[in-house]
Amino acid sequence: MTLVDELLAANEAYVAGFSASGLKVRPIRHLAVLTCMDSRYTAQGVMGFALGDVHVIRNAGGRVTSDAIRSLALSAALLGTRGCIVIHHTNCGLFGATNEGLRRAVLEYSGATTDIEDFHPIADLDESVREDVERLRARPEFPSDYEIVGFTYDVETGRLRHIV
């Protein structure tokens, strides 16, 4: 069975249980979550959000990159979100890494080249949350009443810790 066939078969089961929810494109809770691509948790799960509640932006680390800013700006200006929850997590692949080491790993894996300059490694978990929340707060795309909060998530306990 190919990957495509397998995914379509799994989706058939989802479709069979799917009921038109009436959910609209604008998130009900007027919030966006920015967190890591890590497989072990979902943004909805750890904070008890339902489908339709929040935008979920995920990248390696949950970092405030230019693309995360693009997504959050569109989420706010176009689709009515009024705040962002930034969550970085324990046991992240970026933790303790360096740009040089990550670049080497990518080159070794591909056997080719890369023009990626900043892999956004994380030296200190709490500090990376603080840094990213500050970066977002300093952006001109978000007015002063746009709320930005930051947490760490512990993959061993399921617990959020408020940082900023």
Add this chain to the structure above:
Amino acid sequence: MTLVDELLAANEAYVAGFSASGLKVRPIRHLAVLTCMDSRYTAQGVMGFALGDVHVIRNAGGRVTSDAIRSLALSAALLGTRGCIVIHHTNCGLFGATNEGLRRAVLEYSGATTDIEDFHPIADLDESVREDVERLRARPEFPSDYEIVGFTYDVETGRLRHIV
């Protein structure tokens, strides 16, 4: 109740039901999903993936941006994923938009400035999936046996459609 207090209270309920899963940082299914930040579906849900199975990268549109490439390169080189599933969806906020229109919306909302140049609008849904899969296939960070497939997701029916 502040937003932070509310999120911590919701997380307490999650922690109470949390059991140490033994899941590791490397995704079990060796796959990454790249899809939109849209609130109405989860990548896991529509394809029946469990926690621990796949990396999930989400941004406005599910587009292959430089940050998505960074995340996918790290997912592959560092954490053993060997393929990517790209999913764009119907009724996306980016559909039918232009960079000029999106830029105007962001400026009107913030009342300030922005240096975002490309908001990655979507003119044609199937075509944006094809374009993004091609863009990813052309990247040097992924060797020839790295599998990349593309789907659309219909938010009204729950159905995936294979594009490429």
